[in-house]
Amino acid sequence: MPLPMSHEDEELLLQLERSNWTLAAINAFHAMMIRTADEQALYNVACEALTSKGAFALAWVGLPRQDAESSLEVRACAGTSVGYLEDIQISWAECERGGTPSGRAVRTGQVQFADHIQSNRDFRPWRARAIQFGLHSNVALPVRLVDGEVVAVLSLYSNVPAAFGTTEASLLVRFAEDLGYGLQTLRTRAAYETALAETRKQTRNIEGLLEGSVQALGAALEKRDPYTAGHQQRVASLSVAIAQEMGMDPDRTQGLRLAALVHDLGKIQVPSEILVKPGRLNEFEWKMLQEHPSVGFEILRPVGYPWPVAQAVLQHHERLDGSGYPQGLKGDQISTEARIIGVADIVESVSSHRPYRAALGLDHALAEIRRLAPLQLDPLVVAACERVIRDRGFQFGP
Ligand SMILES: [Fe+2]
Ligand SMILES: [Fe+2]
Structure with missing residues (x-):
């Protein structure tokens, strides 16, 4: 007959399970990101990979806008609690609406945690709504390009408090790095294709000019x-x-x-x-x-x-x-x-x-x-x- 598990053992098991889920999400993301053709698809795939196994209640990707409100635009989301994001207004500026981990992650470029949304002061504007959707902890990860520029934030929520321990955090940092790498690859490819199209256009123009000058030379001779x-x-x-x-x-x-x-x-x-x-x-x-x-x-x-x-x-x-x-x-x-x-x-x-x-x-x-x-x-x-x-x-x- 198995011995009853202590509270510590249960806690350890839960942590192990969460780490496994996170690892599985990273693997799923790797498998899917290879097939993504544009940035929107990449954001969608990231959110789906993190929430598909039910380990996390909500994942969303926000893009910092340079508008008057310094708003964070929700570009992709997935999970059982996506209703939380409906009509939500978040900012990355230093203001009340920019106080959440997501806003701070964009501002500081550092990973930000809210272990207990219920008592977190920064969540005041959204606390009731978060509890209504069963969200209890949050981690926000800056997404960078290779030059270090923060171009997005990946925000992840759990329906248990303090879900993001050291192990998950380091795994999720890797996940955000992979997302940044995927973004960089897409942007580099797009820039390369634009340059290639421009070169082809210029080549066609030059060939047209050459053709025109050659035709003119030929016509000059044939007149005589x-x-x-x-x-x-x-x-x-x-x-x-x-x-x-x-x-x-x-x-x-x-x-x-x-x-x-x-x-x-x-x-x-x-x-x-x-x-x-x-x-x-x-x-x-x-x-x-x-x-x-x-x-x-x-x-x-x-x-x-x-x-x-x-x-x-x-x-x-x-x-x-x-x-x-x-x-x-x-x-x-x-x-x-x-x-x-x-x-x-x-x-x-x-x-x-x-x-x-x-x-x-x-x-x-x-x-x-x-x-x-x-x-x-x-x-x-x-x-x-x-x-x-x-x-x-x-x-x-x-
Ligand atoms: Fe000839
Ligand atoms: Fe000849």
Whole structure:
């Protein structure tokens, strides 16, 4: 037969039980806080975790407001005694309504206790109401961000007097620290997402400006040379299709597109009589025309694009066997961007109308790049171009 428990034993057992409940609440809070997406959900979860096992009669989270009354706004609450908070007005200022543990916890940044609400002078305005809802003791814990700023108070009530001993208090301090940590995480994440959205917006603006300036440069050239009007646009659209077929990443493809849109920019320095001359060019004229990649490079080099735009423009007439111009580069010396623009340039030129001949069509253009690969053109680019046109039905726009 078990011995009857002494009063001390009973007290000890009760304390142990409360500590277990508090520990269980901390664990439940940890499990739930991972899934919370915003601050309100975090406050709700904290209050529910503390009261769900019935260990505490009421938990609420208050936010200190900077209004005329220095009010404490109840943002979340849970427990069997939530009716206590209905229309309640609490302050965190040094006044009668700021005398409760909750108001003092915000003011001082320290944990505050009321072991006997029934006889606690600070509870005078709410004492009758507290007793009516069976609330006998209260602990209020400041909730801080990592910089130490008190941004909320967690207030917890028990229906027995002096329920918050040293053990509970230290466990609850940990609980309030975890709540502060959760808040900080949400705020840091929100600040990061805001910064990211702003960066994306700025990037889009810069890309828009780059695009606009590139279009203007392309249009300036095409005004002087009506036969190549739209040539750069069409080369750009085929270059992008080839790059996508080859699996080039979208950011790099954007740089390639801009380079293709201005690849013949240097022709702005070539006399228009040469550009529109219907017959064969003499040696001097041909030399002038061959200057256009270098002229384009010199114009674009100072712009500081985030991609190798100027380099692709410089190299778009280079050929793998060194037979191209202006530098006679070979193999890997020629960038992928320049190889793609080189192939797209030939396909567009052969298939379109030129001052010196009629349009020859896409079949003829494909036969031409096949003839030039692999000695002059990158066979991978040529194969991708063929797939784009034959299998995917690529068509140049108007
Ligand atoms: Fe060119
Ligand atoms: Fe071209």
